[in-house]
Amino acid sequence: MQPTKTYTLTRDEIVELVRFKSLEKGHDPAEIFRNFAAGDWRHFSQMLEAYGLCAMLPKDDPVFTE
Amino acid sequence: MTPFSPSSWSSTVASLRKASDGRLAGGRGAAAHFERYVNLLFRLTVAHKEAAIRLSRLAASSPAWVLTGGHDLRGGNVIRLTDGRYLRLVAVLELDVSAGRQLRFQALTWQYQNAIDDDSWVFRADYSRAKIAAASPPRGHLHVCGTLRQPGVLRPKQPLGRVHFPCRRPTLEAAVVLLADDFGVPTNAPHEVWRATVAEHEAKSARLFDS
Numbered sequence: 001m002q003p004t005k006t007y008t009l010t011r012d013e014i015v016e017l018v019r020f021k022s023l024e025k026g027h028d029p030a031e032i033f034r035n036f037a038a039g040d041w042r043h044f045s046q047m048l049e050a051y052g053l054c055a056m057l058p059k060d061d062p063v064f065t066e
Numbered sequence: 067m068t069p070f071s072p073s074s075w076s077s078t079v080a081s082l083r084k085a086s087d088g089r090l091a092g093g094r095g096a097a098a099h100f101e102r103y104v105n106l107l108f109r110l111t112v113a114h115k116e117a118a119i120r121l122s123r124l125a126a127s128s129p130a131w132v133l134t135g136g137h138d139l140r141g142g143n144v145i146r147l148t149d150g151r152y153l154r155l156v157a158v159l160e161l162d163v164s165a166g167r168q169l170r171f172q173a174l175t176w177q178y179q180n181a182i183d184d185d186s187w188v189f190r191a192d193y194s195r196a197k198i199a200a201a202s203p204p205r206g207h208l209h210v211c212g213t214l215r216q217p218g219v220l221r222p223k224q225p226l227g228r229v230h231f232p233c234r235r236p237t238l239e240a241a242v243v244l245l246a247d248d249f250g251v252p253t254n255a256p257h258e259v260w261r262a263t264v265a266e267h268e269a270k271s272a273r274l275f276d277s
Binding site (some may be wrong): 001002005006008009010011014017020022036039040041044046048050051052053056057 | 078098101102104105108109113114116117118119120121122123124125126128130131132134137139140143157158160172173179184190192194196221235
């Protein structure tokens, strides 16, 4: 087992990562942001990292309503 | 002293115990202790020597963290196992302010896979602290990718893999025991070492779930 890597991310890096991971799995990033904001974590297992990244952002971040 | 003797693992076990206590102490340091605990738990048990995990957090203050398998932020979420297969792991953690800033799982998934891609999954446990609606599946549940021998039991077009078998708290320790005992995944430490350690900490890990 290798040592753990810890990443400290900016708000913009998180948004970009969520977009990347959404598109990688064939989902519209805007839909993932909206789902998170609505508490509707559909595709739960597949998209959980993206939802977890969303959970780091303030609930009133504009990305959730764009 | 050989690498496989119980005494050679004593420092790992001691470090794991310290990390376990730290994750349960709560506060902002709890996530780092949790990361350390998971790393040592898998090092002691079913992780390949090249296996890796990562912890992501927001630069500004945030009460949430994400721990996943793998080192690459744009990569997958898998931990390479000693049997050459993979465990996909994603844990979303938060500090529960209503419970004295204790560390809790907001959500968790772990999935045993035959290969690195999702399509090769064997079984998966999911846990979500939030239960969205009455019709939602149990907070903790297990999926198995397979087929039933008895015909006509499931609804038409419902695969077994979509059945939610309730399991209250799918701990990481339970995943390790399942892999080692039932799927024959080799462990790094001797049986008497890793078994005693997992038994010591699994009950404590229940505190990371909803009560």
